[in-house]
Amino acid sequence: MWHISNEFGGECYCPLCIKRFQDYLADKFDNDISKLNKAWWNTFWSHNYNSFSQIEPPFANGEITSLGLDLEWKRFTTWNMTDYMKSEIKLLKELTPEIPVTTNFMGLYGGLDYRVMAKELDVISWDCYPALHNQWESFTESMENNSFDHATMRSMKKDKPFMLMESAPGLVNWQQYNKVKRLGVHKLFSMQAVACGSDTVQYFQWRKGRGSFEQYHGAVVDHIGTDDTRIFKEVEELGTVLEKISKAAGTAIKAKAALLYDWDNRWAIEDIKGLSNETKKYNETCRDIYREFLRLGIEMDIIASDSGFMEYDIVIAPMLYMLRPGVADEMKAFVKKGGQLLATYLTGYVDKDQLCHLGGFPGDGLTELFGIASEEIDTLYPCDHNAALFKDGSIAEIKDYAETLRVNGARVIATYMEDFYKGTPAVTAKDYGKGTAYYVGARIAGSKMQEIFLEMAEKAGAEHKELPLGVEYHKRTAEGESYGFYLNNSEETKMVKNVTGINLLNGEKVNGILELDKYGVAVIEKKACI
Amino acid sequence: MWHISNEFGGECYCPLCIKRFQDYLADKFDNDISKLNKAWWNTFWSHNYNSFSQIEPPFANGEITSLGLDLEWKRFTTWNMTDYMKSEIKLLKELTPEIPVTTNFMGLYGGLDYRVMAKELDVISWDCYPALHNQWESFTESMENNSFDHATMRSMKKDKPFMLMESAPGLVNWQQYNKVKRLGVHKLFSMQAVACGSDTVQYFQWRKGRGSFEQYHGAVVDHIGTDDTRIFKEVEELGTVLEKISKAAGTAIKAKAALLYDWDNRWAIEDIKGLSNETKKYNETCRDIYREFLRLGIEMDIIASDSGFMEYDIVIAPMLYMLRPGVADEMKAFVKKGGQLLATYLTGYVDKDQLCHLGGFPGDGLTELFGIASEEIDTLYPCDHNAALFKDGSIAEIKDYAETLRVNGARVIATYMEDFYKGTPAVTAKDYGKGTAYYVGARIAGSKMQEIFLEMAEKAGAEHKELPLGVEYHKRTAEGESYGFYLNNSEETKMVKNVTGINLLNGEKVNGILELDKYGVAVIEKKACI
């Protein structure tokens, strides 16, 4: 295995890269500066360029008001970094064509569209350093959020395992509070990676270096230099566990549900001049949705919106502000053939250049699919509250955003309970062909979202499980075998119902109730499950 | 109408402007660097210049400790920008002498002394974008604060209408939280401008542009492109309302009370090395005082301290830290002829160059007028409290600042209730000639200030009204006619007593009680009222 570079990141503002940026733009816009000016809406505020050579990156003391420039600079940085990575891979492939290559990603790092880089790699690997035991969320939520990151990395090479390239057995040294992992969490954390599709558990670092920046970054061997430390023993124990489940290596996770998550969309949302920068929360919203699926025991791929999703049964498109070319059409085809699709507030406002769709949001033909058009989006202060009243009389809290909707063909599932748009539609659904297109016009509470997802899963005939809160479940499969991973992301003992098979960790047969201790893990083998 | 440039602002640090700054200073200080050194107190910390050519602007990485430099740089920036604006106006006046000129101000923007620029314009216009429905103040307070800004703009051309150049019918896109205006607020907000003396209600923007920085700034026509949106219909309704009151165009507001508000004073206060930067709150304090007058139904002009105020009956000078030449003398003359004058803590500490007055504050002879001298000013932490005990036994809370006063000729109206200065004077008054000079030594609660203002109004024989909390009132008049504007800046129905005349909005005659719905507006016409 070749490991290319280390944690690619940063941006280059040197004269050579500025020239490359200009060439990249010239190439993208057919050497026609008027095309760029139109795409970036440069007539506004008289920002037209006369030639590509006039274009500078968005310097901190330069042009910081051009959304088109901001976005293309990010796209260029990905292209530029990938180009460099490719030049390294090319040499290696000439010399050692049989050795696979990887580079270590950093989860949801915002500076690079990893999907573009992933195409050049044989294996996906990443460095996983969540802040566990923190003060802003429960331990369970931390683990669930981390699971989202694993799923994002895993989904870049569908049906193939990935690698946990870096992790710390104890603590890291750069977080706001560098708390040690509690006893037993190292095993749980490592097994989560495997449960999510990793075929390795690796560390940075074997032994702490005596000096410099990472002298206190967790390691297998500490400055004390002995093998009888808590950390060393936890690593040792994990080794025996991994041996017991070695046959699961090479198996894959297969998901029938997908969540559309684009770096482009994220960059565009972060640069929106509107709403509130404090509450846009694109990543958080995607993670919140993934969490509810996880709690339903439904495996989910995290994929690009234009990577193709016809094969799935359920597709969730949270805050899909930017519609890449073809996405709207595929959404229609997906629902028509029987798919369950859900979109939210802030869907389909702009095209790939961040120009607004005319004729009503969600644009590019999606008002027809969803049977609604969003007329206004209200931004709530943190102290503001609203709620959605559902047809069954249940109520879900609303925070941050609420769109007012014009309904044209959709069923109204819930209405607003407060403010001048009280009584108007908040959540709708439209049957379209053999499927259903849901539209959630406001940021409503996760527990209610879970109910909608369950309805979608039942319509789609998707497998789901009844899991105690805090237990995470994944299934890795191959021809004729399956491995069910049960992770107790909590500090209480949990009982999981309807589990059958052999628990590889203790060799015991489970038939009915699986008991999981605090931070406990079980791997249930079943034969011929597919 | 010519609209010169757009939202003048910013500062120029280019070599040409630095040279102009040096020339400006040389001119101001008679080409005598020793005069500048003395005015800026440059001997302190050995900061004397040897020649004007040594002076640089207050660069972020340069001289940032010179109060004189800071202030003159701001004065210069106004002078420099005005000079540029004059050059544009000059050309237009040569070519089209009959067409009036304006430029769009930005309310209390801190970078330019608008009063200097106003002299060059035929009409005042401004862009009005308050954050309504916010989380730090009530909606009523937001509207009252906005009224202060209208009054400040209006007062720059006394007895002449101004123009609301820019406003947004829905929301704006650059605030911390970009919340939409609630149903009906657009009308209320627009009518407030007219009530405060505007002859127009204009928008930025007619239609949202598809791209770039302001693609989500409110507009009459949205990306959906239709005329049946809430916003469009609210604009349409406003059009019919404005038609009904068209005869009020050209009428003016006439105030007998004035509040002295100087940009120079503001800049000097903001640069004070002392007190607490977090609680100086000059603008807020002026707005708080204006609010109490508004609630008494007393119209108030917001004028420069040296623009002449002998014509008024009541003058309030909040935190008039800097005494421009002649102001102290006019204050004395004003009170002597029967005026009611009120000043507060932080009055008359410095002269126009920010050099402290010697012999006791308020300086320049004002200790004699007020009959007090301020010995110390105590800065309170937010957790600190004090209160003033009034002669009638009532108590008013004190926050932020409290001066200890030596009394020499004034009546003590209230004393401190806490701390080592307990029992010493907090509020005083002195009869001087035919008038009265009040001194309020601490930042006391607005409700108590209102009582003092009412006493002043009654002494001055000034017209005032009994208004329900939340109702704003203004009167525009011309020869033989008057238009009373009643604005319900609240979400409850309000009853206003003693209203007579024709409500132009519905054609009904009012004789006694005027009922105003939530956000409701009435315009009462009266003939021969003057």
Add this chain to the structure above:
Amino acid sequence: MWHISNEFGGECYCPLCIKRFQDYLADKFDNDISKLNKAWWNTFWSHNYNSFSQIEPPFANGEITSLGLDLEWKRFTTWNMTDYMKSEIKLLKELTPEIPVTTNFMGLYGGLDYRVMAKELDVISWDCYPALHNQWESFTESMENNSFDHATMRSMKKDKPFMLMESAPGLVNWQQYNKVKRLGVHKLFSMQAVACGSDTVQYFQWRKGRGSFEQYHGAVVDHIGTDDTRIFKEVEELGTVLEKISKAAGTAIKAKAALLYDWDNRWAIEDIKGLSNETKKYNETCRDIYREFLRLGIEMDIIASDSGFMEYDIVIAPMLYMLRPGVADEMKAFVKKGGQLLATYLTGYVDKDQLCHLGGFPGDGLTELFGIASEEIDTLYPCDHNAALFKDGSIAEIKDYAETLRVNGARVIATYMEDFYKGTPAVTAKDYGKGTAYYVGARIAGSKMQEIFLEMAEKAGAEHKELPLGVEYHKRTAEGESYGFYLNNSEETKMVKNVTGINLLNGEKVNGILELDKYGVAVIEKKACI
């Protein structure tokens, strides 16, 4: 007395000083760049230099990840500034050898290791401007913290008085909230300096300057220009008090307890990549410990760890992260001969170059002295809590940091009460030779620390006193005389027991109870006390 320069501070990045820095390093590392590379652990992240000429200061946009560079830059800055100061002193000593020199320090200013500079001075003097009456601590705590700063300054010239070079009778002008000193606090504050060993009480400034940066900095004479102000009268009164105690001038404070406080250690701790930057609190921790000694009436010197401490009976080494050469050995010798030594979490992690000690913390042989080794350090979030259970059943709260300890020869005094290390040792002690070495593995509540200190004092036979909370006590002595200073740092009347002697301030004889009014001060003279 010559006063050299004023408040030395800042860093110089000019080309000349960069060259001096490179020369300084070449000299320090024997002109061998490989020695520097090893000391700075530059192999890590491939940061090796090839020559000293490649080294730049830690520019904000340059190398900001090298701990070795950071630390040597600070050491160099002290060396460089001292070199400049020496050049000034040299001239003066040639011309006026009989006149002593000083420069005004700024307490715990972080930019210079004052101990290096102190060696070149005849007298220590400093500028003392605490924020009294603030909102984050009690007035008593503010005064106690200030006492720590006095002790730090005083200890730089043992057994010699220092000078209070600058203080403000009223307020200062640069704090977040510039509150005036309450009535009587000026005397209390000034007498604290004398009680702590100052032979002078001096002001900046005599009279407020009319303009510029410090026009509102407290002064004896205010802008009003008269001598009948509160402030002037308080200064006048202090003059009479100082006259009454003039015979105490020249006497010294003699301490048998010492606290090791190093600027080097502080810089190293502040630059640790680990723990939490928000809770490292080295200065605060040292002050907290000093406070508990103060409350026990035990005088304490604040000294460098390598300045020699064999002469003391009690030595406290809080967070002595960096062990300078020889310190560990002296600690052993100190305890062996009968000393009472206490160290805490974070002791002995690194050597003088910030390279970790191998074989267990505290390194350099201290695991043997203390009979423990620290295996892990846990960083607690502010919302986390733990506690230590002591052998006597008492409980002390733990915040911020908790080490897990391996015990090898020490007695366990307290164990953790929560988390996965519940029941493991938190506080230990080991008898070693004739003394005892305490190790406190966590940041535990000050009240419990005081109990441990009392135990140490009793073992050491150190004099201590029973003082009411809020009363500060110091004793200045000379041959055959002593002056006990009692300061009431509170707003309530306090009774101090067991006081005998003549109160110089009122001439009365005290025999038993000393009563101190709010902010009251007494100076008790005793003859032949030594």
